[in-house]
Amino acid sequence: MKKNKKNHAITLIFLIIYLLLITFLIYPTFKEIKKEANELIFFKNNIATINAQDQEIEKFRKFYLVNKTNLEKLERSFVDFKNPLPFIEFLEELARQSNIYLKISLPNPPASEHNENKEKGFIIAQIQVKGLFFDVANFIEKLEKGPYLIEIVKLDTNSLEKNLDSKNLTTQGFFPNSIEAFLSAKIFIKS
Numbered sequence: 583m584k585k586n587k588k589n590h591a592i593t594l595i596f597l598i599i600y601l602l603l604i605t606f607l608i609y610p611t612f613k614e615i616k617k618e619a620n621e622l623i624f625f626k627n628n629i630a631t632i633n634a635q636d637q638e639i640e641k642f643r644k645f646y647l648v649n650k651t652n653l654e655k656l657e658r659s660f661v662d663f664k665n666p667l668p669f670i671e672f673l674e675e676l677a678r679q680s681n682i683y684l685k686i687s688l689p690n691p692p693a694s695e696h697n698e699n700k701e702k703g704f705i706i707a708q709i710q711v712k713g714l715f716f717d718v719a720n721f722i723e724k725l726e727k728g729p730y731l732i733e734i735v736k737l738d739t740n741s742l743e744k745n746l747d748s749k750n751l752t753t754q755g756f757f758p759n760s761i762e763a764f765l766s767a768k769i770f771i772k773s
Contacts, residue, residue, distance in 0.1 A: 682713030
């Protein structure tokens with residue numbers, strides 16, 4: 583009986599040692615292996631994502647190199663709202679070439695309505711032109727085909743003969759059959 587108790591005690595001690603080994607040595611090791619495996623999978627996925635992003639960047643770089651001149655041309659087609667002088671000079675030169683009178687009105691930057699449009703990427707300018715019908719039509723065509731992105735959203739025309747008699751018309755430098763046109767133009771601006 584003593585031998586049986588001794589065997590049970592030894593078995594119990596080995597069982598306790600076995601459980602302690604599992605609890606403090608084997609289980610933490612497996613837990614650490616699982617943690618390391620999850621980190622490895624995470625880093626492997628990150629590497630795949632980084633490689634995909636690197637390929638996209640390389641495709642964009644190639645696209646940019648191929649289309650650089652077109653992108654620069656597109657950039658120049660927007661009016662700089664902070665410095666509209668080149669755009670105004672373009673309009674004045676176009677009016678001079680078309681042999682017409684020009685008056686342009688750009689919005690004030692602080693006006694809330696215009697700031698709302700500015701946030702949308704455009705401003706609305708009012709353009710008044712006077713001259714012979716053919717010259718005015720020529721001006722509008724050149725304006726639309728010019729280097730700036732412009733959309734004419736409204737066009738009103740009147741005969742100058744209605745407003746002025748023939749004598750006043752010629753003294754102001756206009757000919758019979760001259761017209762006056764009021765344009766509302768959407769001018770796309772740099773943001």
